[in-house]
Amino acid sequence: MEHSVRTYLIVWAALLLLFAITWGSAYIHLGTLSTAINLTIAVAKALLVIIFFMHIHHSSPVVRIFAAAGFFWLTIMFTLTLGDYLTRG
Amino acid sequence: MADHSPAYSEVAEQFDDAPQQRDAATLGMWTFLATEVLFFGVLFMGYLAYRVVYPEAFAEASHETHVIIGGINTAILLTSSLTMALSVYSVQAGQRKALIALLIATMALGSAFMVFKGVEYYKEYQEHLVPAVDFSFRGPHASQVEIFYYLYFLMTGLHAIHLTLGIAVVGAITFLAWRGHFSPQYHTPVELVGLYWHFVDIVWIFLFPLIYLIGGR
Numbered sequence: 001m002e003h004s005v006r007t008y009l010i011v012w013a014a015l016l017l018l019f020a021i022t023w024g025s026a027y028i029h030l031g032t033l034s035t036a037i038n039l040t041i042a043v044a045k046a047l048l049v050i051i052f053f054m055h056i057h058h059s060s061p062v063v064r065i066f067a068a069a070g071f072f073w074l075t076i077m078f079t080l081t082l083g084d085y086l087t088r089g
Numbered sequence: 090m091a092d093h094s095p096a097y098s099e100v101a102e103q104f105d106d107a108p109q110q111r112d113a114a115t116l117g118m119w120t121f122l123a124t125e126v127l128f129f130g131v132l133f134m135g136y137l138a139y140r141v142v143y144p145e146a147f148a149e150a151s152h153e154t155h156v157i158i159g160g161i162n163t164a165i166l167l168t169s170s171l172t173m174a175l176s177v178y179s180v181q182a183g184q185r186k187a188l189i190a191l192l193i194a195t196m197a198l199g200s201a202f203m204v205f206k207g208v209e210y211y212k213e214y215q216e217h218l219v220p221a222v223d224f225s226f227r228g229p230h231a232s233q234v235e236i237f238y239y240l241y242f243l244m245t246g247l248h249a250i251h252l253t254l255g256i257a258v259v260g261a262i263t264f265l266a267w268r269g270h271f272s273p274q275y276h277t278p279v280e281l282v283g284l285y286w287h288f289v290d291i292v293w294i295f296l297f298p299l300i301y302l303i304g305g306r
Contacts, residue, residue, distance in 0.1 A: 001182065003174075005175065005178060008174050008175055008178065009171070012167065012168065012170075019167060022298055022302065023160055023302070026301075026302040026305050026306045027305065027306050029305040030305070031305075034302070034304075038299075038302055042295050042298055045167075045294045046294055046295070049170060049291055053170050053171075053174040053283070054283070054284055059115055059119075060116075062112075063115050063116050066119045066120055066123060067122070067123070069123050070122065070124070070127055073123075073126075073130075074127065077130065077131075077134055078134060078137065081134055082141065085138050085142060086141060
């Protein structure tokens with residue numbers, strides 16, 4: 001048993017809370033900051049799911065490397081492509 | 090829980106022991122999920138590139154999306170991840186009835202998402218927001234708004250296909266659970282289906298703000 005029922009319920013409540021914050025912050029028109037906040041919250045939610053629901057830290061290091069690999073390659077693609085688009089005149 | 094399938098409790102020939110076999114299965118699923126990250130990632134990249142070059146059009150397009158439906162669907166999927174995680178907990182605790190009930194709840198929540206999505210797609214069809222069908226939009230940025238909606242239908246459509254397949258696989262696992270195939274000693278398929286389900290949830294976690302909340306409400 002990796003976690004208790006209580007832990008799962010708390011994580012679920014945290015996910016819903018973060019979702020409410022994301023949704024609510026959209027009504028406070030913050031411009032570019034809004035996007036930064038939304039993406040940060042999305043990453044936080046994804047990490048909660050990966051750590052507590054997908055039990056990533058109970059898996060062997062090999063599994064953790066493979067799990068990170070997809071996101072790592074994604075980062076390369078985002079960085080190189082955005083580097084192009086953001087620096088065009 | 091009685092183990093009605095002795096074949097499953099044996100360790101396959103190439104593994105030393107059950108934990109190693111379980112680890113290999115987990116590794117296999119995460120490898121698949123890594124390919125899925127790249128599969129969806131490409132669409133996110135296309136979205137990002139066009140949003141960078143057409144920020145106003147994307148904000149305009151986002152305002153036309155149905156944020157209430159999108160929001161309800163987000164809450165539904167987050168809850169389905171809870172029921173999925175709890176179903177893995179149930180099988181580890183040897184609670185077969187709870188396992189089946191929670192798997193059914195997961196399927197029900199996933200299906201509810203699909204119903205809302207269908208309603209949403211139909212509304213968008215009525216509002217002439219479906220590209221290549223009868224797209225029309227009033228405003229100077231119409232063709233750029235159309236690009237947003239191409240991406241919207243591609244990304245949410247691909248997500249919906251993944252969710253449907255997920256519901257079907259959870260259904261198969263529910264049937265196997267009902268037949269008593271799983272026990273605290275062996276329940277790897279339940280765990281692996283859980284990993285897939287949580288991944289589909291994570292895709293939506295990123296889709297929601299990027300589609301529905303551009304430029305504020």
